[in-house]
Amino acid sequence: MSFDEMIRKASRERRSRVVLALDLEDPDRGKLMQRSMDVLSAVAKHVCAVKLNRQLVLALGLWGGVDSIVNTIHEFSLPAIMDAKLNDVGHTNEFMARSYMDAGFDALIASPITGWEGGMDSVFKLAESRDKALIMLTYMSNPGAQTFYSMQASRGNESPKPMFETFIEMARQWKAYGLVVGATRPEIIRRSRELAGRDMAILSPGVGAQGGDPRAAIGAGSDYLIVGRAIYEASDPKKAASQYSELTL
Numbered sequence: 001m002s003f004d005e006m007i008r009k010a011s012r013e014r015r016s017r018v019v020l021a022l023d024l025e026d027p028d029r030g031k032l033m034q035r036s037m038d039v040l041s042a043v044a045k046h047v048c049a050v051k052l053n054r055q056l057v058l059a060l061g062l063w064g065g066v067d068s069i070v071n072t073i074h075e076f077s078l079p080a081i082m083d084a085k086l087n088d089v090g091h092t093n094e095f096m097a098r099s100y101m102d103a104g105f106d107a108l109i110a111s112p113i114t115g116w117e118g119g120m121d122s123v124f125k126l127a128e129s130r131d132k133a134l135i136m137l138t139y140m141s142n143p144g145a146q147t148f149y150s151m152q153a154s155r156g157n158e159s160p161k162p163m164f165e166t167f168i169e170m171a172r173q174w175k176a177y178g179l180v181v182g183a184t185r186p187e188i189i190r191r192s193r194e195l196a197g198r199d200m201a202i203l204s205p206g207v208g209a210q211g212g213d214p215r216a217a218i219g220a221g222s223d224y225l226i227v228g229r230a231i232y233e234a235s236d237p238k239k240a241a242s243q244y245s246e247l248t249l
């Protein structure tokens with residue numbers, strides 16, 4: 001099954017558009033592993049995918065650590081996304097992408113800022129050959145994100161436009177699966193949806209701990225909300241995941 005099929009199926013069956021961001025930290029490796037598994041089993045019925053970040057990769061390692069978390073995610077019939085924010089030259093991008101794919105991830109997040117040639121080209125070729133999804137970091141959720149993502153820039157003779165609009169054009173041209181657009185700026189989500197059409201999914205982090213409004217993000221055109229601390233730091237993560245998923249319906 002492709003990533004798109006997996007996330008749609010899980011979303012339909014669980015009536016949830018919530019992607020869990022599992023960014024746990026603990027200096028004790030054993031405890032970190034156990035807590036990751038506990039949070040996963042508590043919330044698995046209320047989310048449609050799980051996104052991992054460097055927190056777990058750095059602390060547990062990809063092999064003999066994160067790979068078994070990815071297996072568990074799959075055992076819950078959920079797809080696994082690696083928030084790799086790939087942003088390097090082609091050969092190292094390709095190495096990182098291949099490693100994450102080998103460890104079982106179904107989708108990777110990458111930054112389009114590298115451009116195609118010698119940057120994203122190798123990652124897209126690899127993803128196509130392995131039927132993996134690529135999600136482009138299009139507009140971040142933090143307050144300072146507008147400094148660059150909204151910067152007016154022109155390509156060639158074209159008139160200037162905000163950088164994120166060019167990222168969306170590139171993502172379309174490269175046939176990316178989707179876009180990450182912060183939930184903290186619903187007007188940017190709306191504009192992203194206009195430019196992306198219906199073909200690309202929009203995933204929005206930034207609700208809960210970062211202050212974004214889940215309903216506003218979904219209303220503006222997000223397909224999925226990425227939620228971390230508001231779920232795993234809640235006194236009852238299962239309840240929090242279920243409440244967030246209701247807000248996305």
Ligand code: 3DU
Pocket residue numbers: 021023053083139140141142180181182205206207208209210226227228229230
């Ligand atoms: O704020 P939260 O705890 O819900 O975590 C949000 C997650 O989404 C976290 O993994 C972070 O790295 C990721 N993310 C953003 O928060 C904002 C972005 O623009 C892109 C990714």
